[in-house]
Amino acid sequence: MAERSDKVLWYSRKPSSVKTFFAAHRRLMILVGVFAVVLFVGFRGIGPTSGQIRLDTGDLRYCWWGIPLYYKPMPEPWRSKVMTLASEAPAVPAKWVTCVTYPLPSSNNSDIMCADFYFSVALWADEDPKIARWAMDDLVNSLDVSRARPANPSVFYVLGPFVVDTDSFRVCADWRDREDVKVYCSSHGYVPASTSPATGPRR
Numbered sequence: 001m002a003e004r005s006d007k008v009l010w011y012s013r014k015p016s017s018v019k020t021f022f023a024a025h026r027r028l029m030i031l032v033g034v035f036a037v038v039l040f041v042g043f044r045g046i047g048p049t050s051g052q053i054r055l056d057t058g059d060l061r062y063c064w065w066g067i068p069l070y071y072k073p074m075p076e077p078w079r080s081k082v083m084t085l086a087s088e089a090p091a092v093p094a095k096w097v098t099c100v101t102y103p104l105p106s107s108n109n110s111d112i113m114c115a116d117f118y119f120s121v122a123l124w125a126d127e128d129p130k131i132a133r134w135a136m137d138d139l140v141n142s143l144d145v146s147r148a149r150p151a152n153p154s155v156f157y158v159l160g161p162f163v164v165d166t167d168s169f170r171v172c173a174d175w176r177d178r179e180d181v182k183v184y185c186s187s188h189g190y191v192p193a194s195t196s197p198a199t200g201p202r203r
Contacts, residue, residue: 051100051111055093055140056086058118060111068096074115078122085125085133092136097143114143117155120164127171131181134188135159157184 048062048070057079060072073079086092100111117139124132135158142155157163157180164171175181176192185192 047102049102050098051102052096053099053111053114053118053143055095055097055143056083056091057094058082058115058121060099060115061096072115074118074122078119081122081125082118082136085121085129085136088133092140095144099143114139116166117159119166120159123164123166123169123171124158127175128192130188130190131158131185131192134184154184154187157181 049065051060051062052068053060058074059079061068062070062072074082099114100109118136121132121136121139124135135155138155139159158175160180162172163175163178163181172178176194
């Protein structure tokens, strides 16, 4: 009598271990998914606890108890202009620093102010790249030190609303005649040229 063999030929495709796991734990996976959605919606519903800005781009991101969940990058082409300035030696690090905490200690939205400063830097890049990079360095250094809002008053000399019109996307035409700008340029031993190229494209 022939001996019985326990070997069985298997022609079907073996089931995926991942599919097998999910099939066996389907209810658990659904509960985890629902919890993640509720957690995310809850975080967004109660608002972030802090905001950060990236030093080499001006991008913003908002955090819930230290966890970044919402990103707001600077729009192009201004982001690329800022990154080009940041790449010049010594390069600005791709570092995130806190620029706002919630609840706000005052009515000042320091995250919006910082983002506007970076946009002004991008406009200066078309007007005068040297001033743009000096202003960016001052902004980066003050943000990195204060970790809350720009602390260097000289930033306002060239990035403030009286010099840069963010509505028309231009540096004011008479900036060479403004005393604050003259003082800023003088502090760097710089005398701007009498003419400059037109400021870049509108956003």
